[in-house]
Amino acid sequence: MTLRDLTPWRQGRRRAYSSPFNALRDEMNSLFEDFFRNFDLEPFAERSRMFTPLVDVSESEKEITVSAELPGLEEKDIDISITKDALTVKGEKKDEREEKNGGRYHAERFYGAFARTIPLPAEIDRDAVKATYEKGVLTIRLPKTAAIEKESKKVKVLTG
């Protein structure tokens, strides 16, 4: 027995007809691979029909502004909810089906449902949140709580 026999990744071509243990190992490997491949994709197959709006987040001392590009929606199609430290934007971009029927079609735009959760960097005053939808861009202004504003204190650096 040489060292080569103990290192399975070096057995190369011999593997196919070597020991049944190697065959079992290969079988197990492929089983695991298949399992995880399915695990990853199947439950989320729906996702391919969804789209993810792009968001920008900016921050000033007083507020956090989240903006999302959502062309072609109506105000009523957008659903915004806030938890303690995250903001969720949900909605559905409707497909103009009646136009699609009959006629050749070239499609690049995205349709369907979307949901996006954005973690918020600081505590915000949930009652004072304002959202506007203009020109296909959703802008959400989240004022920070007074307490947080006060909390950010400067720390002096002292010499020895």
Added chain:
Amino acid sequence: MADAVKEMEKREAEAPAGGTERTRAARVFNATVDIIEKNDHIVVIADMPGVDENSVDVTVEKNVLSIYGRVEAGVPEGSKPVYSEYSLGDYQRDFTLADEVDREKIKATVKNGVLRLILPKAESARTRRIEVKAE
């Protein structure tokens, strides 16, 4: 999730042909479009978030239809960006028109950041149905 975001990324438009430079210091993206051909007209729908009727130009020169949308919005004053996925920039897209499009009757509307162009086909180019009669 990363893949989904990637897919939505805007594609930057190519620099204008002939070695010319742009005169605005903004990035320019290709607007994503849907094109639907109907019997008597063609509909072009372009996503241009941040563009309204005052900031979009639709021009026809020879047989090229160009759309250009300017985006003025930016980061609110006093704020600094902490996370950014979509880059701000203008939108552009050029289309070569077939002879069948009646250039005089092109209509354009903008709603909620979506530009919709209706390109009517010339009378001579419409598909006609010829009735076949039995002898």
